[in-house]
Amino acid sequence: MEKIYYKISEVSEMLQVPASKLRYWEKVIPQLNPHKQAGKTRRFYTPENVELLRRIKFLREEQNMPVEVVIATLNASASDVDMRLETISLLQQLKTELTEIRSKI
Numbered sequence: 001m002e003k004i005y006y007k008i009s010e011v012s013e014m015l016q017v018p019a020s021k022l023r024y025w026e027k028v029i030p031q032l033n034p035h036k037q038a039g040k041t042r043r044f045y046t047p048e049n050v051e052l053l054r055r056i057k058f059l060r061e062e063q064n065m066p067v068e069v070v071i072a073t074l075n076a077s078a079s080d081v082d083m084r085l086e087t088i089s090l091l092q093q094l095k096t097e098l099t100e101i102r103s104k105i
Helices: 008-015 018-028 047-062 067-076 080-105
Strands: 043-045
Touching: 008 018, 008 043, 008 080, 018 047, 043 047, 043 080, 047 080
Parallel strands: none
Antiparallel strands: none
């Protein structure tokens, strides 16, 4: 069962991104807006926030895009980013399978 909210430490571990980087992205990327309790600094990320962070991570770290370009890209087309993420995931799976086959030869 998928959680409704994730703590920043959980998201940091899931995405292998330091919590400080998540807080930075939250400040500079307007599309990222986790829920905060009134009067507290705790952040709670929805599954949608986590998926957005996956896109941001892909664009920043895999595509080496500056933050301004990430913002524009997220505004322009989330579907293109989704397609690239899916392609990368499939290629990683293929690489794993090929490595397993090679080790058996």
